[in-house]
Amino acid sequence: MNKGTLALLIHGGTENWSPQRWKQRFDEVCGDRRVLQLPDAGFDPADVHYAAVWKPRPGELAGFPNLRVIFNLGAGVDALMADPGVPKVPLVRVAVGDLTGRMSEYVVLHVLMHHRQELYLRASQREKRWAPKFQWPASAVSVGIMGLGTLGVNAAHALRHLGFRVSGWSRNPKEIDGIKCFHGSAQLDAFLGQTDILVCLLPLTPDTRDILNRGSFAKLNRNSPMGAPVLINAGRGGLQNEADILACLDDGTLGAASLDVFVQEPLPGASPFWSHPKVVLTPHNAADTDPDEISKYVARQIERFEAGGGLENVVDPARGY
Numbered sequence: 285m286n287k288g289t290l291a292l293l294i295h296g297g298t299e300n301w302s303p304q305r306w307k308q309r310f311d312e313v314c315g316d317r318r319v320l321q322l323p324d325a326g327f328d329p330a331d332v333h334y335a336a337v338w339k340p341r342p343g344e345l346a347g348f349p350n351l352r353v354i355f356n357l358g359a360g361v362d363a364l365m366a367d368p369g370v371p372k373v374p375l376v377r378v379a380v381g382d383l384t385g386r387m388s389e390y391v392v393l394h395v396l397m398h399h400r401q402e403l404y405l406r407a408s409q410r411e412k413r414w415a416p417k418f419q420w421p422a423s424a425v426s427v428g429i430m431g432l433g434t435l436g437v438n439a440a441h442a443l444r445h446l447g448f449r450v451s452g453w454s455r456n457p458k459e460i461d462g463i464k465c466f467h468g469s470a471q472l473d474a475f476l477g478q479t480d481i482l483v484c485l486l487p488l489t490p491d492t493r494d495i496l497n498r499g500s501f502a503k504l505n506r507n508s509p510m511g512a513p514v515l516i517n518a519g520r521g522g523l524q525n526e527a528d529i530l531a532c533l534d535d536g537t538l539g540a541a542s543l544d545v546f547v548q549e550p551l552p553g554a555s556p557f558w559s560h561p562k563v564v565l566t567p568h569n570a571a572d573t574d575p576d577e578i579s580k581y582v583a584r585q586i587e588r589f590e591a592g593g594g595l596e597n598v599v600d601p602a603r604g605y
């Protein structure tokens with residue numbers, strides 16, 4: 285197979301996650317392969333064989349008639365699944381140790397923050413109040429992870445290592461040493477009923493949309509040593525019913541929430557989440573994809589594909605993840 289041209293279609297970003305930085309990294313790892321950063325006035329869409337994308341505009345990928353593979357520069361592909369104009373070629377997502385490790389850092393940080401009563405302790409410090417509360421051991425707390433995929437399993441092991449009781453919920457049955465596994469809608473209630481801290485690392489699909497709602501929160505363990513159950517969502521905003529989260533925090537159905545993702549991003553200034561005393565909020569950066577790592581991952585896959593080998597981490601369009 286001849287060396288195909290790679291086009292980068294990247295929207296958004298920060299100083300260290302800019303389209304320019306991606307272009308630089310791809311140029312370094314792609315050798316003599318042509319790398320285009322779109323928009324680029326001087327190219328023919330028919331020349332593009334591979335696209336590496338983040339948040340392409342709906343319909344944007346439809347304009348490339350000769351695409352061979354699309355590489356999503358993140359783990360979640362919900363935006364691409366929602367775009368009927370995306371060409372029907374293999375879609376590869378990110379599943380690499382670097383991203384997985386970052387997500388486990390986020391999950392461990394936030395589980396510990398709630399388990400170790402950091403919200404209460406910081407408020408006490410601000411008020412100069414010396415008022416310790418009993419600290420339960422990790423072994424008294426049950427963390428339930430929704431999504432036992434690349435990210436969920438690694439976070440489960442990290443939490444298990446710290447001594448938490450850890451369970452997980454997935455679509456298909458699993459057996460994982462030290463982790464209590466539940467699956468399917470028939471076992472969802474049993475999973476929720478034994479969970480004190482609910483961590484959501486699900487992909488957003490038609491089946492999972494809005495799954496974090498009052499009905500689910502009310503089923504969490506009401507006898508948690510922490511008083512009330514806690515929600516941590518780093519999956520996608522579309523998984524959560526935001527009005528339900530706020531109402532459940534206010535009436536005590538939930539004790540606290542850590543939220544990295546929102547229905548509307550960036551989160552509008554008027555959102556009550558910004559100043560809610562029981563919410564720890566981060567701007568969708570639980571786990572960034574690193575241009576250094578991911579450009580190598582994509583370049584390696586293209587080389588192998590052109591040599592006749594298979595692609596890794598190809599999304600199943602029927603499942604939507």
Ligand code: NDP
Pocket residue numbers: 358359360361378379387430431432433434435436453454455456457468485486487488489491492518519520544545568569570571572605
């Ligand atoms: P994977 O595809 O590896 O795992 C997905 C898991 O969810 C699997 O265990 C799967 O079950 C389970 N699942 C999917 N649908 C259902 C369902 N209907 N019922 C029960 N379980 C279901 O994904 P990753 O672990 O790599 O990533 C998960 C998500 O994390 C991404 O899709 C993305 O949205 C989000 N993410 C967020 C980031 C951030 O910075 N906030 C960064 C990176 C990812 P099964 O194993 O049976 O197939």
Ligand code: OXD
Pocket residue numbers: 357358359360361378571572573
């Ligand atoms: C991802 C993300 O899906 O950063 O990788 O949200």
